[in-house]
Amino acid sequence: MARTAGSHSALTAPRIREAAQALFAQHGYAAVSMRQIAAEVGVQVGALYNYTSDKQSLLFDLMSSHLDDLLSARAEDQTEADPVQALEQFTRFHIRFHARRPDAVFIAYMELRNLTPENFATIEAMRRRYEDGLSAILRDGQAQGAFRIQDARVATMAIIAMLTGVNTWFRKTGRLSLSEVEEIYWGMIRRLVVA
């Protein structure tokens, strides 16, 4: 397949995504320039606009594809119907999924205010769908008498904040392995809600 000299689109597109993700996570969307992203990729700034219409859509694409990944990975992972087992599955899934992509997670939480109103609404709806999955498990267990929960919506927010907080301190080279962390958190969450 003949290819024009200097044509590397199949390689350049993902490299732009990766460079933007790393730089946005490290310095913040507003503090990163298109020139910095181009330099990281090894092209000139003009070349970026062959792949993205503007800086905003670079951010939106990163966030929406992260949440797409999250929702589809979760849909695939969840197999347990029993509320207690479903909650354990959710706990371990959330920790593992988020620990493996700290940059994407960080951006998804930190850069919401840099989205346009339309993009913000889209992202928030996706996040809400994920939260609703946990709420459904909690209400299910509540209805069956398996969980003792005062307020399911508050418990949802508390559990997600607690689990996502792992990313602020967990390091692969640290004192605890990821499976040890999973064990400890499942132990805490079990005590928090299981009757």
Place this chain on the structure above:
Amino acid sequence: MARTAGSHSALTAPRIREAAQALFAQHGYAAVSMRQIAAEVGVQVGALYNYTSDKQSLLFDLMSSHLDDLLSARAEDQTEADPVQALEQFTRFHIRFHARRPDAVFIAYMELRNLTPENFATIEAMRRRYEDGLSAILRDGQAQGAFRIQDARVATMAIIAMLTGVNTWFRKTGRLSLSEVEEIYWGMIRRLVVA
């Protein structure tokens, strides 16, 4: 007391702090210009530099005085020696203190990466001192057999993430009052750690 026309330092200084705090919380440090802050205060940009050496120290001052407030308010609040009562006191204090200053809390969590390395180290040390207060309570209760905790450091991070997460969803005009939120969270945290 004679005062030069246009001299308002006693008023201008706090107004700059308040404007910077509101704007940094809403748009992010990197996205806010000194001109925007000046416009919000009602002065020209040059006047700002009578009160702050540069933009960075405006951010650092906001963050360090927030953490100063947090540490001294906490020192004053904590009176209980019994681990269970001390933990309840910590829970209620954290929720109340943070709910009352959402902008300062938001900045303290979101703008860490925009601090110079030296300023970052100072802020991190203060945050760590606050966390250590909770860790001490947990280890104390663990030693006395009042708490059943697998890992005190992890429990510390989990509880703080859970409590600080209240700020992401709590609204004064919402379904729950602040005291109801306090009750619900203390219920969850009690179950999480009390033997």
Place this chain on the structure above:
DNA sequence: GTCTATAAGCCGATAGAC
């Protein structure tokens, strides 16, 4: 203490050559 004016430079995005 506040103002205006300015320095020196970076910003996002585009046009047109190759």
Place this chain on the structure above:
DNA sequence: GTCTATCGGCTTATAGAC
């Protein structure tokens, strides 16, 4: 598809008048 050059506008911070 990538390059160079450029537009118009914005940035932090400072100098000097009042």
